Amino acid sequence: MREHDRLFIGGEWTTPSGTGTIDVISPHTEEIIGRVPDGTPADMDAAVAAAREAFDRGPWPRMTPAERAEILGRLSAIYAERQQSMADLVTEEMGSPIGFSIFAQAAIPQMTLQYYIDLAGTFTWEEERPGMLGPVTVTREPVGVVAAIYPWNVPQFTFIMKLAPALIAGCTVVAKPSPETPLDAYLLAEWIKEAGIPDGVVNIVPGGRETGAYLVEHPGVDKVAFTGSTDAGRKIAAACGQRLRPVTLELGGKSAAIILEDADLASTIEGFKLASLMNNGEACAAQTRILAPRSRYDEVADALATMVGGLSVGDPADYTTEIGPLVARRQQERVEGYIRIGQDEGAKVIAGGLDRPHDRGWYVAPTVFGGVTNDMRIAREEIFGPVLALLSYDDEEDAVRIANDSDYGLGGSVWTADVDHGVEVARRIRTGSCGVNMYIMEPNTPFGGYKDSGLGRELGPEGLSPYLEYKAIPRPA
Structure with missing residues (x-):
């Protein structure tokens, strides 16, 4: 069992203020596999104070982006060498199949970190503009202390997509991992210390909802970045609005996969193994509404039922x-x-x-519903599990209408033999991303959603800007 009795605050392993602990339970065996301290408000006070000190008086925000990138490059190299250990740990914590973990729980986080390291060398940090009355220098400065709160489904990815741009920008970070998956954060903290990131730049305090709420409202925090449920996001947005505090919210989804008349059904159904059922269906961008043309509905239903019914369900550590x-x-x-x-x-x-x-473990049979209409709860609410809803449509206009008839607007996809036409249809879907014959998140492109799917964007250059303040310095001609 992995047992930790300290918190990572100020670059040191510090004794928590309370005696509470969080048990980490294997979803496969239902046995305790780890234990960490349950962070208290006093622990958050200490973490924010350390981050505040590191930002206000430490070297990190005063380094050049190139200097920060050089230090983060050491972390990226460590991560690249030890990806397997991270993938194994996340699989043990939350049940992600190891084949998916290697890719999405370890490789993609490391690639995202490296992307922001590389971006530091090409991003426009300062520029000269001709003003109406004279020249103006426009510079970008770090926003300050960032509260990063992230979920259990892809814990490393959702942490790194906040941590990497924040650190490259020159911010300092207080992170609160989910109580279901704190162990991978401890492993990353060890790598952060080994890489030589200055003390107080990254602080990690596990805890529950109350601890997270306390962090969101802490007066020492300058920005909040949150990934999680839409209900929690609304509360965080309200708290940040009250304090005029910038916030990025990546929330829920109910994405639609539109199968066009000309789609190759075999490759489309195979593509749904990742696009729709990634990570056991515990993915905000999973394509869980499958839209089939009425003329091919029975064919799609049979193929989808055969694929889903034949999936191997079991020990997530088994390849x-x-x-x-x-x-x-x-x-x-x-x-x-x-x-x-x-x-x-x-x-x-x-x-x-x-x-x-x-009989043992928190398993659910992968399930497909047919005969679904878009007013049903299973078509409108985020289930966050391996459950797909198959809907029919009359024509392309009807398909676009159904896809857009949702409270959410995170992801989507179009499946067709004509890729150019698929792109045309994708442009009409009111979501933050919409793939053609695939669905995947690219580290160098913006990710986020419309409507109840959140505020702002993460990843890509667009994911760096929220961690920066823009300053204009005009001067006489």
Whole structure:
């Protein structure tokens, strides 16, 4: 068992102020695999004070971007060498199949870190502009102390997509990992210390919702970056609005995958293994509404049911596993509750259902509902599990209408033999991203959503700007 009794504050492993602990439970065995301190408000005070000191008086924000990039390059090299250990740990913590973990829980976070290191050398940090009355220098400065609060489903990715741009910008960070997955943050903290990032630049305090709420409202914080549920995002937005504090929110989704008439069905259905069922369906951008033309509906239903019914469900550490357990018993019960809701609404289970694949572990059978209409709860609410809703449409206009008829606007996809036409359709979908014949998040492009899917963007150059303040310095001609 991995047991930690300290917190990472001010570059040191410090004794927590309280005696509470958080047990980390394997979703596969239901056994305790780790334990960490449960951070208190006093611990957050200490972490924010350390970050404040490092920002107000430390070297980090006063370094050039190139100097910060050089130090972060050491962290990136360590990460690249030890990706497997990170992937193994996240799989153990939250049940992500190891094949997916290697890619999304370790390699993509490291690639994102390296992307921002490289961006430091090409980003416009300062420029001269001709003003109306004389020349003006426009410079970018770090926003200050950042509160980074992130979830359990892809903990390293959602942490790094905040940490990397914040650090390159010159900010300091107080991070609160989810209580379900704090262990990977401890491993990253060890690498941060080994890389020689100055004390207080990164501080990590695990804790529950109250600890996170305390951090959001802390007077020593200059910006909040949050990934999580839409309900929590609304509360954070309200708190930040009250304090006129900048905030980035990456929230929920209910993405639609539109299968056009000319789509190759075999490759499309194979593509849904990642696009729709990535990470056991515990992904905000998962394509969980499948829109099929009425003329091909039965064909799509049969192919989708065959694919989903044939998935390997089991031990997430087994490289043959395609669907692992859900993160917690409450998540298992939540997803099973939605399966019951779908049945009560009149949708038909065409694959999976309520029979659990294993007696031990928080498993749910991958499930497909047919006969779904877009007013059903299973088509409108984020389930966050391996449950797909198959809807029919009359023509392309109808497909676009259904896809856009959602409270969310995070992701989407179009599947077609004509890629150029697929791009035209993708332009009409009101979401922050929409793939053609695939769905994936690229570290060098903006990620975020419309409507209830959040505020602002992460990743790409657009993901660096929220950690910067713009200053104009005019002077006489």
